[in-house]
Amino acid sequence: MSISDSILSVNNDLPIRTDLPVHSGKVRSVYWLTESDSRRLIEQKAYPVPADTPLAIMVISDRISAFDCIWHGEQNMQGVPGKGAALNAISNHWFGLFKQKGLADSHILDIPHPFIWIVQKAKPVMIEAICRQYITGSMWRAYEKGERDFCGIKLEEGLSQDSKLSELLMTPSTKGILKGIPNVPEADDVNITRENITDNFAAFNFENIEDVTLYEKLLKEGFAVISEALAEQEQIFVDTKFEFGYVKDLNGDNKLIYMDEVGTPDSSRIWDAQQYKNGKVVENSKESFRQLLLNHFPDPDILLNKNRMPERLALAKDNALPVEVLMEVSKTYLDIAEKITGAKIELSDNPKAEIIEILKDQYQLVD
Incomplete structure (x- = not known):
């Protein structure tokens, strides 16, 4: 498997049954389920919500955004290996801890796959x-x-x-x-x-x-x-x-x-x-990627100045970042996720195929 195969970069084209347009953000895409599928899942899975609650499938991607732009790498790397699974695993861990300590619930009802959440409408x-x-x-x-x-x-x-x-x-x-x-x-x-x-x-x-x-x-x-x-x-x-x-x-x-x-x-x-x-700041977050971009390009003002947004978008579109840069970002995300959760994040050979199979076989949401 090439490393780019393990990256889920496009997440708004899954064949999930929905009556509404897919809402796609910088990193996640949201598929609103049909009313009948929402009711069926609430009953089948005993989700603790009213029977008429609208449900959605939220699919994370491995895309990386910084300074309001999506960045890509050489060798057709359209994201960061393991980033999506790492983000979801970390959030799941903290949401669980909040609930355990009696703070408040989250919108997540079910986690069928490391890349997806089933959520209630909020x-x-x-x-x-x-x-x-x-x-x-x-x-x-x-x-x-x-x-x-x-x-x-x-x-x-x-x-x-x-x-x-x-x-x-x-x-x-x-x-x-x-x-x-x-x-x-x-x-x-x-x-x-x-x-x-x-x-x-x-x-x-x-x-x-x-x-x-x-x-x-x-x-x-x-x-x-x-x-x-x-x-x-x-x-x-x-x-x-x-x-x-x-x-x-x-x-x-x-x-x-x-x-x-x-x-x-x-x-x-x-x-x-x-x-x-020891007097040194070492980032274990996306901030290290932001700093890298500021150092990588000769005119960092393009990234910091909101009035130069067209130039910034062109910069992100026209510049494939070195593979080792995105792999370093991958290591940052995977390392901190494994520290926080105490579990290894496994990279998938083909995340999209896995998601479709699970949603078809176990949730009957794919025709």
Whole structure:
């Protein structure tokens, strides 16, 4: 098998029975099941949701995005071997730990294959819930330029790059373009304050104002659970992004849950603790790939400057990265996944064929 055969790069062309268009994001594709298939699976598998709950198959890929672009490699490498399975395994591990510790559920009902989740429909809260324990990345770049106000929080003078903050900071931003909210620009990924959220909680899809406090509690508690577990592996949980949404419980009542992915190298920065003690930052997350791209191209401003997006997209499309670069990224993802879960991530010879076979034989979702 060539290494490119093990990569699942296209994940929106599976023959899964659906009445709706497939929704494809940067990394995952979502297939909404027919009403009859949703009802059948809920009954057959005894999923703990109301009988009329819409279900979806969520298929991860091995694609890698950075700076809002999808990147590829030489020798037809359209992604990173093992990345998708590693991300799912890490999220599954943390979601399980959250549930075990009584925090909140996730949208996942079943995991038929390392690349797929069966999820219940959730109404997303329109916030990228970001938590930071260290000052680095975009926050450091802004701080270095003199900015001190972050999402309504004032930072003290005299901080140094990559240093630990005096407290865990919640720096939320908008998820998607939200219209008609006072003092919130109509753009994706705009920093917002707690006051913006509490004054307009319904516009962010919160059911009530109390749930703003609940989301903050779940964010802090989830961060602490992951941070403590990583510390045992001599890793530092630097910062992360969580997403929340509402689903129906068995009684048909709405409950706030964790959704999307949590504590992965895609959504978080993770540093090697021993190296940090020695004064060196070693990334065990996608941040190492971002840094590599910034060093790889002669004009890093293309990657950092949102006004140069057409040039950036062309850069990603026209430049196949060296195979060894993507294999190094693969090692980062597989190593951290195996550290976190305590289990080896097995690469599949043909993930797409495996997925189709399982969904056909065990779930009757492929004609």
